[in-house]
Amino acid sequence: MDFLIKQYSFYNYFFKGIVNKKQKPYKELFEKGKRCHISMFNAKLKKSSTALLVTALLVPGLSLHSKVAHASSEGIVNASSLNVREQASTNSKVLGKLKNNEVITVNKFVGKWAEITYNSKTAYVYSQYLDTVNSQTNIGKITASKLNIRSSADTYSSVIGQFKNGETITYKPVNSKWGEVTYNGKKGYVYLTYVQKIASSEATGSSQTNTGKITASKLNIRSSADTYSSVIGQFKNGETITYKPVNSKWGEVTYNGKKGYVYLSYVKKVEGTEATSSQTNTGKITASKLNIRSSADTYSSVIGQFKNGETITYKPVNSKWGEVTYNGKKGYVYLTYVQKVSNGIKMQTTASALNVRSQPNTSSSIIGKLTKSDIVSVEPVSSTWGKIALNGKTGYVSLNYLKEVSGSSAQPDNQEQQTTTKTGYVTASALNIRQKASTSSSIIGKLAKNSSVSILSIENNMAKISYNGGVGYVSMSYITYTKPSTTTTKPVENYYVNASALNVRNKPSLSGSVVGTLANGAKVDYVSAVNSEWAKIKYNNKDAYVSSQYLQKSTGSSYVDSTGVNYASLKNKVIMLDAGHGGKDSGTVGNGMYEKDITLDMVKRVKSKLESSGAKVILTRSDDRYLYLSERANLSNNSNANVFVSIHVNSATAPSARGVETFYFGSTSATLRNSSASAATNILDELLKVTNSPSRGVKTANFYVIKYNHKPSTLIELGFISNTSDASYLRDNAYRNKAADAIVKGLAKHFD
Structure with missing residues (x-):
């Protein structure tokens, strides 16, 4: 041992004398020689601990005491809401809640808990309800014409293969320059300068279980991840399997209880309700009786049964089977007869x-x-x-x-009641004021039609108002936030039609009969605005009504409607509309409606109205399909969109929670932040003119689709599907049209 150290000391002293003279050829020789010398010494030492000691002594700057850095990572909340706790325990005090899709920074993981910073304090959240933004295994695309795969992470090691330009690979970074790959079943290394990392949502690591469908007529299952290994079985065309990618070409499967490998070129990845086995779902039994089996196949013994309509919790193990607990034992059920329901x-x-x-x-x-x-x-x-x-x-x-409770599902929300003070107006001919927030409570007064009231709070569809120096309660069913029109008939003004053709109706509603049609550019004898949507005109010397959106005051290029909105500002603007959720992700569910259906219907209505004003519209989805959050953000970032608008509806545990709100991300770029805030503010202003639902305000948030969006962007919550009053609006076809018009008007004001 002493001899080796002395020998190295002489060697190091000799070569350093040359290197200090800054002679480059000798410097390279020194580095190569030093590596060989160290390898020789370590080879002569039989015990790993001795080898480590020698290496530490020989290599300048190497310490025997290494310190592992806890690098922070980002996570996305995958629950409807997630408790933030003071300690890493479910018994610990709840400090607050995080919303679904909110992006947070994880300091480190402590067992099943993630440590975060919340309101400048250390706090903890349950890591099961976090999806990591960046995983350890990355996917990259080769940018060099050919990229050598080496036996170790340096340019002096032997070349064991090559990747071609444009080829997609999976790799694990070992440092800032080198990445570890698997090639022909062996470990190799590539230089990361020539590997372009692609979207993290596309990355798959060996720990991730995917579901796929076989596209070949028959697909061999091999004993190892190469075409030279023995065939241990086959999958048939169209068969659905679960697999874990081991690299860009091979996936690991389980076949007859043994580990096998399949070539992924013949496996089409599919999406569905097959969540990873670590995720616990809630489901309802749809069969008259459902067998619980001892293992995940139809040949195993039956250990019990669930009845029709029974609610169970289960963990999917693949696309067909779910793991349950029955009488304290593990069992398995066939998921075809289990209808997944929302968590609450x-x-x-x-x-x-x-x-x-x-x-x-x-x-x-x-x-x-x-x-x-x-x-x-x-x-x-x-x-x-x-x-x-x-x-x-x-x-x-x-x-x-x-x-x-029949036909209901709930998801928790931070706010249980509306507390923003607003002015409301009575729509009934007479409205009772009650002593308590109940329609059975005693009457202490009455309000006349069009009377204004100061609303202090709302609970169970009853508004708390100021009354005679105290408080009283009135039903929100007879309150509107739209101030009653006091406009008398004005002298006739001249307007012009800016649509290709405009229907004239006998009443200010789409249900009114069409009594005629006005052509583009036709002069209209305008009388007055009925409301924000309809105008009263003279047609054949009789009172009639038209949609005010398609009227302008002049025949020039500035399309200003009767409410002062300049729709010309939308011409040639590119607007991306994002229908929230979709496919396997239904979003929130309530009152017989699915969020994904409402949002898709709304973006189609908004698209039609925007295009009629000369805007160009891009949809992130035009049908019922599932998109990753990163896909939505990437679609926007890779487009020429001037603004991105994501449409959603809300839900809460408390049935009294209701209201409309918009969000934007507080970007460090003042230009991007201000433009996003403008879109969010103008859209909310217009929405509040067409709904009786209260305002929940314009807020900043870390939702993925707006945080990672490089374009001005806003996320809209149109109302609460869990509230009967809001749900009645969301279901109403006429209201959806009004809401779509309001979004268009808000965007027109944003661009004007």
């Missing part, structure tokens, strides 16, 4: 009093009670227990004393 199920208490416990068992402490007929949002954690939120804490209740 609205349920009603059937017992006179139901204990809420700290853990899902009868021996844990009681933290509260529910009374009969109470409705709560329940997330089943087993076949007999459900998790609920009670007074800011997590509790557990027995499912034996709860029944599901």
Whole structure:
């Protein structure tokens, strides 16, 4: 040992004398020689600990005590809302909540928990409900004409193969310059200067399970990831399999209980409800009876049964089977007969009093009670227990004393009631003012039609108002935020039609009969504005009505309607519309509607209206398909869009939560931030003119599609699908048209 160290000391001293003279050829010789010398020394030492000691002694700057850096990463919230806790425990205090799709920075992972910084304090969230933005395994595209694959991470090692230009590979960075790959079943290394990293959403690592469909007539299953290994079985054309990519060409599968490999050129990746086995879903049994089996195949023994309509929790193990817990044992059910439902199920208490416990068992402490007929949002954690939120804490209740409320699903929201003070106006001929927030409460006064009221808060569709120096309550069903028109008939003014043809109706509604048609450029005898959507005109010396959106005050290029909106600002503008959710992602569900259906219908309506004003429209999706959040952002970033608008609807545990809101990302670029805020503000202003739903304001948020968007962008929440009043608007065809018109007007004002 001493001899080796002395020998190296002489060697190092000799070559450093040459290198210090800055003679480049000798410097390169020194570096090569030093590597060979160190390898020779380590080869002579039999014990790894001795080899490490020698290497540490010989290599300048190398320490025996290495320190692993905890590099921060980003995560996306995949739950409807995620509790932020003071400690890494479900019993710890809840400091706040994160919204679905919110992007956060993870400091480090502590077991099943992720440490984050929340309001300048260290906090924790459950990592199961986070999707990582950047994974350890990346996907890249070769940019060199040919790229050598070497046996080790340096340019002096042997070449064991090559990748061609444009080829897509998977790799794991080992440092800033080199990446580790698998080539013909062996480990190799490539120089990352010639590998262009592509979208992280496309990256697949060996730990990720995908579902695919066989496209070849028959596909061999091999014993290792190369074409030289033995064939251990075959998959048939059209068969659905689950696999883990091991590189860009091969995927690992399980066949007859053994590990095998298939060539991915003949496997088409599919999307569906087949979530990874670590994800717990809630489902409802659709078969009359569903067998629970001992393993995930139809040949295994039956260990029990679920009944029709029963709610269960399960973990998908592939596209066909789900793992469940039955009588304390692991079992498997066929997912064809399990309908997936949203995490929160609205349920009603059937017992006179139901204990809420700290853990899902009868021996844990009681933290509260529910009374009969109470409705709560329940997330089943087993076949007999459900998790609920009670007074800011997590509790557990027995499912034996709860029944599901028909046709409902709920997702938690941070706000349970509207607290923004606004002025409302009475639409009924007379409106009762009640002592309490209930229609059965005693009447303490009345309001006449068109009276204005100051709304302090809203709960259960009852508005708390200021009345006679105190407070009272009125029904929101008879309140509007649109100030009643006091306009008297004005002298006739001349307007012109800016549509190709404009229907004239006998009343200010699409349900009114068409009594005539006006051609483009036709002069219109304008009388007055009926509301923000319709204008009263003279037609054949009689009162009639037309849509004011298609009127302008002059025949010039400035299309200004009766409300002062200049639609000419939209001409030749490129607008990308994003219908939230889609495909396997239904979004929020409530009152018999799916969010993904509403958003798709809305973008089509907005598209039609924008194009009639000369705008060019791009849709992220035009049908019921699933898109990753990164795909939506990339579509915008790679387009020539002037603005990006993502349309959604909201949901909450509390049925009283309602309202319209818009979001934008607080970018460090002032130009991008201000432009996004302008779009969000103008759209919300116009939406509030056509709905009785309250304003929840313009807010900044870290939603993926706006945070990672390089174009001015906004995300719209049109209302709460979980609130009966908002849901009635969202279902109404006429309201959807008004909302679409409002979005168009908001964009016109944004560009004007």
